[in-house]
Amino acid sequence: MKGSRVWSPIVGVVAFLYFVVPLVATAEFSVQEGPSHPFWAAYSSILSSPQFWSSLRLSLFMAVSAVVIGLVIIVPATYWAFLRAPRLQTWVEFISIMPFVVPPIVLVLGLVHLYGNGFGPLSSRPIMLMAAYGVISMPYLFRSVNNGLRSMDVRSLTEAALSLGSSWPRVLFQVVFPNLRTALLGGTFLVFALIMGEYAMSSMLGLNTFGVYMLLTGETRAHAAAALALISLALVWFLVGVMQAVNRGNVTIGGAR
Amino acid sequence: MAFLDIKDVHRQFGNQKAVDGVTIFVERGEFISLLGPSGSGKTTLLRIIAGFEYPDSGSIVVDGEDLTRTPPQRRNMGMVFQSYALFPNMTAADNVAFGLRTRHVPSAQIVPRVAELLTLVGLSEKTGRYPHQLSGGEQQRVALARALAPNPRVLLLDEPLSALDAKIRVTLRAEIRRIQRTLGITTLYVTHDQEEALAMSDRVVVFNQGRAVQIGHPEDIYDRPANAFVSSFVGSTNRLHVQVIDAASGTCAIAGQTLHVDELPAGVAEGTLVDLWLRPERIHVVDPDAPAGSNRLQGIVEDTMFLGASSGVRLSIGDQSVMVDVPRDSNRPTPVIGGAISIDFSSAVTATMGDPL
Amino acid sequence: MPNAPTATTVSPMRRANHIWANSVWFLPLGIFALLFLLLPSIGLFIGSVTGGPHGVTLSYFGQLFQNQYLDAYKVSIELSATTAIVGAAAGVALAWAVVGGGLPGFLRPFFLTFSGVASNFAGIPLAFAFTASLGPVGLVTLFLSNHIGLNLYKHGFSLFGFTGLAITYLYFQIPLMVLLMVPALDHLKQWGEAASNLGANSWQFWWHIGLPILRLPLLGATLLLFGNSFGAYATAYALTSGMINLVPIVIGQELSGNVVFSPNLADALAVGMIVIMITVFAVYLITNRNEARWQR
Numbered sequence: 002m003k004g005s006r007v008w009s010p011i012v013g014v015v016a017f018l019y020f021v022v023p024l025v026a027t028a029e030f031s032v033q034e035g036p037s038h039p040f041w042a043a044y045s046s047i048l049s050s051p052q053f054w055s056s057l058r059l060s061l062f063m064a065v066s067a068v069v070i071g072l073v074i075i076v077p078a079t080y081w082a083f084l085r086a087p088r089l090q091t092w093v094e095f096i097s098i099m100p101f102v103v104p105p106i107v108l109v110l111g112l113v114h115l116y117g118n119g120f121g122p123l124s125s126r127p128i129m130l131m132a133a134y135g136v137i138s139m140p141y142l143f144r145s146v147n148n149g150l151r152s153m154d155v156r157s158l159t160e161a162a163l164s165l166g167s168s169w170p171r172v173l174f175q176v177v178f179p180n181l182r183t184a185l186l187g188g189t190f191l192v193f194a195l196i197m198g199e200y201a202m203s204s205m206l207g208l209n210t211f212g213v214y215m216l217l218t219g220e221t222r223a224h225a226a227a228a229l230a231l232i233s234l235a236l237v238w239f240l241v242g243v244m245q246a247v248n249r250g251n252v253t254i255g256g257a258r
Numbered sequence: 259m260a261f262l263d264i265k266d267v268h269r270q271f272g273n274q275k276a277v278d279g280v281t282i283f284v285e286r287g288e289f290i291s292l293l294g295p296s297g298s299g300k301t302t303l304l305r306i307i308a309g310f311e312y313p314d315s316g317s318i319v320v321d322g323e324d325l326t327r328t329p330p331q332r333r334n335m336g337m338v339f340q341s342y343a344l345f346p347n348m349t350a351a352d353n354v355a356f357g358l359r360t361r362h363v364p365s366a367q368i369v370p371r372v373a374e375l376l377t378l379v380g381l382s383e384k385t386g387r388y389p390h391q392l393s394g395g396e397q398q399r400v401a402l403a404r405a406l407a408p409n410p411r412v413l414l415l416d417e418p419l420s421a422l423d424a425k426i427r428v429t430l431r432a433e434i435r436r437i438q439r440t441l442g443i444t445t446l447y448v449t450h451d452q453e454e455a456l457a458m459s460d461r462v463v464v465f466n467q468g469r470a471v472q473i474g475h476p477e478d479i480y481d482r483p484a485n486a487f488v489s490s491f492v493g494s495t496n497r498l499h500v501q502v503i504d505a506a507s508g509t510c511a512i513a514g515q516t517l518h519v520d521e522l523p524a525g526v527a528e529g530t531l532v533d534l535w536l537r538p539e540r541i542h543v544v545d546p547d548a549p550a551g552s553n554r555l556q557g558i559v560e561d562t563m564f565l566g567a568s569s570g571v572r573l574s575i576g577d578q579s580v581m582v583d584v585p586r587d588s589n590r591p592t593p594v595i596g597g598a599i600s601i602d603f604s605s606a607v608t609a610t611m612g613d614p615l
Numbered sequence: 616m617p618n619a620p621t622a623t624t625v626s627p628m629r630r631a632n633h634i635w636a637n638s639v640w641f642l643p644l645g646i647f648a649l650l651f652l653l654l655p656s657i658g659l660f661i662g663s664v665t666g667g668p669h670g671v672t673l674s675y676f677g678q679l680f681q682n683q684y685l686d687a688y689k690v691s692i693e694l695s696a697t698t699a700i701v702g703a704a705a706g707v708a709l710a711w712a713v714v715g716g717g718l719p720g721f722l723r724p725f726f727l728t729f730s731g732v733a734s735n736f737a738g739i740p741l742a743f744a745f746t747a748s749l750g751p752v753g754l755v756t757l758f759l760s761n762h763i764g765l766n767l768y769k770h771g772f773s774l775f776g777f778t779g780l781a782i783t784y785l786y787f788q789i790p791l792m793v794l795l796m797v798p799a800l801d802h803l804k805q806w807g808e809a810a811s812n813l814g815a816n817s818w819q820f821w822w823h824i825g826l827p828i829l830r831l832p833l834l835g836a837t838l839l840l841f842g843n844s845f846g847a848y849a850t851a852y853a854l855t856s857g858m859i860n861l862v863p864i865v866i867g868q869e870l871s872g873n874v875v876f877s878p879n880l881a882d883a884l885a886v887g888m889i890v891i892m893i894t895v896f897a898v899y900l901i902t903n904r905n906e907a908r909w910q911r
């Protein structure tokens with residue numbers, strides 16, 4: 002198209018400015034703690050803060066739990082629907098993408114109102130958060146598992162294993178999971194990226210996750226907040242980078258907006 | 259009682275009768291092909307034998323043992339899939355070893371057994387390769403070795419060659435047959451390729467719409483097709499509509515010429531239409547004034563085509579067309595398009611009730 | 616089977632076994648979704664219609680029409696619609712610049728990777744990045760007023776109001792649109808080549824080919840963008856310190872106990888959000904299905 006040659010560079014430059022300038026500004030801001038401080042002051046104060054590390058650990062733990070929960074509920078259902086109950090496939094997919102229509106804040110509200118006033122272990126806030134993160138991870142994990150199953154001819158592989166005398170656990174652990182690994186990695190890293198910066202749900206449940214720590218820091222220290230924004234960006238870049246390297250073209254909506 | 263008895267197996271998906279009462283008795287060491295068009299129920303029957311599907315009714319008996327409800331893990335049947343279905347996360351050797359590991363064979367015995375099988379399929383050099391590092395043909399060899407490794411009682415192959423290109427298909431089918439003979443393993447081989455079925459098998463089962471419409475040796479199937487379907491599905495064939503003139507003597511007419519048929523369908527009346535099924539290579543082009551053989555018809559050459567070993571001639575008799583294979587012979591003039599031509603064929607032809615075209 | 620002579624037919628026992636063996640695989644998902652997704656949602660619904668003096672009541676839904684809450688829905692919908700439409704337009708323009716060959720090829724992987732990152736870069740850190748750039752003492756604000764003489768905040772701009780929020784949301788909306796549209800545009804490009812080969816100019820191409828083909832994908836992607844910002848909480852909360860009147864923020868106030876009002880009202884607000892999200896998603900699914908049928 003001839004026209005696109007003319008305006009494409011303009012669009013490109015404007016987009017580039019819009020996306021890069023805030024990052025450059027943030028970077029600049031983060032190194033201007035003041036004349037009496039070295040330029041890395043904001044970073045060193047963050048990295049030496051115990052709350053930074055403990056919140057990061059908590060978020061990491063929550064992300065791992067969410068992925069484990071997500072896999073335990075999604076993989077068997079998706080696999081079996083794929084293999085033996087094609088009519089249930091739509092249902093599994095429907096349930097797995099339902100979290101899209103329940104915004105995070107609405108989900109916590111529902112959980113807190115239902116289980117908040119004593120419901121055994123379910124009324125524990127960390128467990129509620131874990132469950133909520135498990136819920137958000139469902140659509141992403143479903144998509145990776147589904148894509149993975151589609152690309153590996155799971156039916157024939159399962160039947161081959163069975164006809165060779167394999168038990169069901171062996172089929173799952175030696176055939177299905179190893180071959181799903183790459184596909185799962187993509188979804189897993191995406192879920193990590195969403196959960197590592199999540200704020201709404203963890204703050205409502207009163208847990209000091211990385212997102213909550215960032216907000217608390219930002220309320221008092223503007224330069225440290227800028228530094229944190231960059232650290233968080235680096236984290237997301239790493240996680241999404243791995244995800245994209247693993248499976249191309251996964252698009253995300255929802256999560257930690 | 260044979261080695262593998264498939265007794266009156268039925269399987270229905272919704273309203274679709276995928277397998278509709280199939281009975282086959284397979285002798286020990288026999289190589290049987292299940293041949294039929296796509297959708298005729300071959301795969302479903304094979305999967306029932308392997309235990310991936312259960313029949314609605316009927317039974318699968320191997321060596322006197324009823325396996326109809328036995329889960330696939332405990333049937334000891336080797337299966338080879340069209341898509342190879344090699345485990346992508348394992349090397350060729352690990353794939354072959356898989357069935358031995360599930361049976362807890364000591365690893366000291368696994369290694370030599372794997373080597374033996376990979377040598378048998380001609381892949382002793384590539385034991386450490388992953389499936390994606392192997393060509394399609396090599397992958398299917400590994401899959402064959404993997405299926406054979408645990409010494410299965412029956413080997414089942416579901417269109418194992420149809421994803422491969424023509425040349426490899428021919429070499430590999432000879433090789434499968436060689437290996438099958440060496441091991442003497444009872445084998446069921448599903449294919450929609452009639453040439454493959456005829457070339458490889460001790461017996462062929464022709465499938466149509468969930469039924470085994472004919473079971474027999476390849477020559478029987480080819481020369482004495484049981485019905486119109488087998489005749490048109492196996493090999494290429496001409497279908498001639500002729501009108502019965504005299505049922506008792508087998509005299510029929512086509513475009514004003516008469517011919518004789520040894521065996522007309524039972525109970526045809528004069529004036530009814532019957533179909534004759536004629537293989538192109540069973541029709542001979544003759545000199546118009548040569549002494550008449552069994553049946554002599556005159557036609558007009560419509561087209562000729564070069565087929566390599568022979569030429570094909572399409573001629574018209576009235577408003578019907580007939581294909582004839584003519585061996586290439588430099589002494590004989592090639593038929594000229596638009597010229598008259600005489601053909602001759604035996605009166606021992608298959609005739610069926612003609613359905614209106 | 617009526618016509619089964621040597622019948623080994625399926626016994627009821629076996630059928631029961633079979634159903635049990637099947638359901639084991641679905642139980643974890645079923646139980647989890649029931650406990651943490653369905654029951655809480657149903658709980659919200661029940662909460663929103665009970666609690667009044669007469670048992671079942673619609674008074675909480677009635678209260679949604681009071682100015683404050685109606686306004687929250689209005690602002691939420693306006694913000695989502697604005698960022699969805701602007702984001703969609705800008706995203707398509709950028710995606711076409713990347714796909715259509717108007718930009719050097721080596722930029723494509725860069726823009727795609729960056730879109731993946733930026734569409735996931737949201738919430739608190741995004742708010743910080745924009746505060747550092749466009750806040751009252753942000754570097755861009757200072758640069759504009761010191762070097763160009765344009766004082767944004769004197770001209771009524773505020774990062775912490777509707778416009779500022781919209782500009783910030785676009786940082787994840789545009790990249791999401793790029794990711795959603797690149798596959799469709801890649802397809803379109805082949806037709807673009809065919810069309811220019813037949814002598815069509817840009818306008819003719821877009822009018823006769825581009826728009827008809829992209830209409831439904833565009834609509835679907837725009838709806839996804841709408842949903843994407845409709846439920847967003849963290850970015851808005853961090854930027855405005857919870858001062859903007861959006862539905863998620865109002866719900867958050869009830870949850871964190873900052874403002875005392877009835878939990879049942881919060882439930883009603885939440886049910887309202889779910890209803891809107893379901894509507895948006897349903898339209899998306901319907902248009903997407905039609906598209907699939909139409910492409911066949």
Ligand SMILES: Nc1ncnc2c1ncn2[C@@H]1O[C@H](COP(=O)(O)OP(=O)(O)O)[C@@H](O)[C@H]1O
Binds near residue numbers: 294297300302
């Ligand atoms: N799992 C199934 N569900 C529904 N219909 C099936 C299923 N498997 C096979 N069929 C149907 O049964 C018929 C026979 O299929 P198949 O055994 O695969 O034929 P073939 O292998 O000869 O091509 C086909 O019409 C097919 O659509």
Ligand SMILES: [Mg+2]
Binds near residue numbers: 297300301302
């Ligand atoms: Mg088949």
